[in-house]
Each structure stands twice: as C-alpha cells, then as structure tokens.
Amino acid sequence: MNIYEAIRHDHDIQRNLLDKLVETSGDTKTRSDLFKELRKELTIHANAEERHFYKPLIPSDMMQDHARHGIAEHHEIDELIEKLEETEMDSSAWLKVAKDLKHKVEHHLEDEEHSFFQLSGKVFNDKEKETLATKYTAYMKAHR
Ligand SMILES: [Fe+2]
Ligand SMILES: [Fe+2]
Numbered sequence: 001m002n003i004y005e006a007i008r009h010d011h012d013i014q015r016n017l018l019d020k021l022v023e024t025s026g027d028t029k030t031r032s033d034l035f036k037e038l039r040k041e042l043t044i045h046a047n048a049e050e051r052h053f054y055k056p057l058i059p060s061d062m063m064q065d066h067a068r069h070g071i072a073e074h075h076e077i078d079e080l081i082e083k084l085e086e087t088e089m090d091s092s093a094w095l096k097v098a099k100d101l102k103h104k105v106e107h108h109l110e111d112e113e114h115s116f117f118q119l120s121g122k123v124f125n126d127k128e129k130e131t132l133a134t135k136y137t138a139y140m141k142a143h144r
Contacts, residue, residue, distance in 0.1 A: 002129035003053055004117050006136050010045050011109045017041060018102040027090035035098075039081055040144070042105065046074040048139040052132050053120075060123045066116055073108045080104055 017038040024031035054070055057063040080101040087094045124132065 001133045001137075002126070003124070003132040003136055004121075004129070006133040007045075007049065007053065007117075008113060010041070010140065011113065014038065014041055014045070014105060014109065018105060022095065022098055022102055025095070027088075031089060035084065042077060042081065044140060044143040046077070047143070048136050050074065052136040052139060056128075056132065057120055057123060063120055063123055066119060070108075070112065070116065073104075073111075077101070077104055077108065 017034060021031070021034045021038055024034060050071060054067040057067045080097065084094065084097050084101060087097055121129075
C-alpha cells in the first residue's frame with residue numbers, strides 16, 4: 001500500500017460519516033455519536049497527514065505553498081468543528097453548520113486527491129510512498 005491509497009481509504013470513511021451526519025435530526029444519540037466519530041476521524045487524520053504527508057513535502061519548493069494551503073484548510077475545518085460544538089444540537093443552525101462542514105471537508109478531500117496527490121507523486125519515489133503509508137497507518141491505528 002502507498003500513502004495515497006492509505007489516505008484515500010480514510011477520506012472515504014469521512015465522506016460516509018458526513019453523508020450520514022446531514023441526514024440526522026434534533027438532539028439525538030445518533031447525531032451526537034456520528035458527530036463524535038467524525039470529529040475524531042477528522043482530527044487524527046489531519047494530524048497523521050500533516051506529519052507523514054505534508055511535513056515531508058515542506059522542503060520541496062514546488063510543494064511548499066500547497067502544503068501550507070492544505071494545513072490552513074485543516075484549521076478552517078477545526079473551526080467549523082468548534083462552531084458545531086458551540087451550537088445547540090436541536091437548533092436548525094446545527095444542520096446548517098454541519099452542511100458547511102460537509103462542503104468544506106469534501107472540497108478539501110477533492111483538492112488533496114486531485115491536485116495534491118498528482119504533484120507530490122513527483123516528489124516521492126515508490127519506496128518513500130510505501131514508507132509514508134506505514135507511518136501514516138501506524139499513527140491512525142494508535143490514535144483511533
Ligand atoms: Fe487534509
Ligand atoms: Fe486528507
């Protein structure tokens with residue numbers, strides 16, 4: 001497995017949770033459980049990805065701006081998660097913020113899978129792509 005396959009696998013977990021989350025309603029256990037699960041996935045994934053994907057790209061001139069942009073988007077995602085935590089779960093505002101989060105994350109995943117994966121594929125060799133996958137999945141496993 002290479003780093004792209006490992007990341008894509010977890011992106012699909014996020015997409016699935018986001019789809020389910022926006023189908024929930026009110027102050028229910030389903031909504032609260034899904035939100036907690038998603039929050040955990042997004043947080044650990046962003047940390048694992050920053051360590052084992054973005055950070056090794058920072059020294060590359062070609063990738064530096066892209067890596068910074070990706071990390072900035074992780075912060076924007078964090079802010080939306082915080083906003084959701086501060087919103088009453090049974091208010092209509094909650095679903096609106098959840099939908100904003102869904103759009104933001106989906107856009108970010110698209111960006112990573114299309115432009116970012118392609119560009120960084122020229123920086124890492126095959127062996128490095130596998131080593132990064134091992135480190136990335138070990139981090140995910142340890143923190144899930
Ligand atoms: Fe990301
Ligand atoms: Fe990602």
